[in-house]
Amino acid sequence: MPAALPLPAPNDAMREFHFSDADFRGLVELAYQYAGIALADSKRNLVYSRLSRRLRALGLRTFAEYRTYLDETDAERENFINAISTNLTKFFRESHHFDHFRDHVAVPYARNKAGGRLRIWSAGCSSGEEPHTIAMVLKREIRDVERQDVRILATDIDTEMVARGTRGEYPSSSLEEVPRPYHEYFERSATKADNLVVARAVRSLIAFKRLNLMETWPFKGPFDAIFCRNVMIYFDAPTKANLIDRFTAMIRPGGFLYIGHSESLNGVHPGISLVGRTIYRRTA
Numbered sequence: 001m002p003a004a005l006p007l008p009a010p011n012d013a014m015r016e017f018h019f020s021d022a023d024f025r026g027l028v029e030l031a032y033q034y035a036g037i038a039l040a041d042s043k044r045n046l047v048y049s050r051l052s053r054r055l056r057a058l059g060l061r062t063f064a065e066y067r068t069y070l071d072e073t074d075a076e077r078e079n080f081i082n083a084i085s086t087n088l089t090k091f092f093r094e095s096h097h098f099d100h101f102r103d104h105v106a107v108p109y110a111r112n113k114a115g116g117r118l119r120i121w122s123a124g125c126s127s128g129e130e131p132h133t134i135a136m137v138l139k140r141e142i143r144d145v146e147r148q149d150v151r152i153l154a155t156d157i158d159t160e161m162v163a164r165g166t167r168g169e170y171p172s173s174s175l176e177e178v179p180r181p182y183h184e185y186f187e188r189s190a191t192k193a194d195n196l197v198v199a200r201a202v203r204s205l206i207a208f209k210r211l212n213l214m215e216t217w218p219f220k221g222p223f224d225a226i227f228c229r230n231v232m233i234y235f236d237a238p239t240k241a242n243l244i245d246r247f248t249a250m251i252r253p254g255g256f257l258y259i260g261h262s263e264s265l266n267g268v269h270p271g272i273s274l275v276g277r278t279i280y281r282r283t284a
């Protein structure tokens with residue numbers, strides 16, 4: 001069989017919509033301004049393909065027209081951010097974090113603090129697999145957790161993701177990501193045969209909200225643990241450093257910050273120290 005010819009990389013002449021350097025630069029600038037997302041030159045095709053859908057939906061013919069529309073229509077900002085954000089996630093992703101969280105947060109709470117306040121924040125929660133994992137770990141260690149003062153705040157800039165997390169409904173294939181002892185927290189969906197819904201006792205621990213991490217945070221904390229994983233990879237170094245300082249100020253002394261595997265912090269951040277693989281503890 002003859003070898004398949006490699007597909008040529010798309011160039012501007014082959015594209016459905018005219019997409020100039022100025023268009024790309026302008027959109028990169030907006031992504032940074034609105035969401036702190038730093039898009040590298042290598043993301044040019046990704047930006048084109050994700051936003052082409054918006055042009056088709058709006059009946060526009062060029063990216064220049066789209067930029068004007070975006071400039072004049074506040075509501076389009078949300079669609080723009082939803083289109084360019086990367087939402088890849090799964091249950092029990094980077095599972096060593098959940099082992100640590102179980103041993104250093106959930107189990108000590110069950111032993112010593114039952115009845116006390118416990119607050120967790122999943123910042124950049126995407127479609128909800130991360131906060132639902134946190135909630136399942138808590139439910140397994142603290143059997144009557146839904147009657148305790150235990151809450152998880154789950155936030156994301158992407159409104160479609162926040163809506164999906166709130167529904168708590170996932171394809172049944174997601175169960176492959178979930179260790180067996182946690183399967184009991186999934187129920188068959190009443191509306192879609194091949195879907196599962198996270199059990200109410202687990203879902204009830206979580207409040208999903210839309211929040212842009214670049215803006216003012218409308219709460220004071222303190223949190224016993226913050227998960228902000230695979231979010232800061234999209235930010236540049238100064239944005240990331242600033243965010244780490246803001247997270248540190250929101251964690252109670254002794255509380256934990258969990259970050260993604262490729263996000264380890266460069267330099268020293270006052271008030272937190274490394275205590276495990278991509279796990280930091282508020283010291284003072």
Ligand SMILES: C[S@@+](CC[C@H](N)C(=O)[O-])C[C@H]1O[C@@H](n2cnc3c(N)ncnc32)[C@H](O)[C@@H]1O
Pocket residue numbers: 034035036037085086087088089090093123124125126127130155156157158161211212213214228229230231234260
């Ligand atoms: C790759 S997902 C990570 C999901 C989850 N934390 C995990 O590790 O599996 C990154 C998420 O960060 C969100 N995000 C990006 N920029 C944001 C911002 N400025 N404020 C809040 N969320 C943001 C995206 O919408 C996306 O859902």
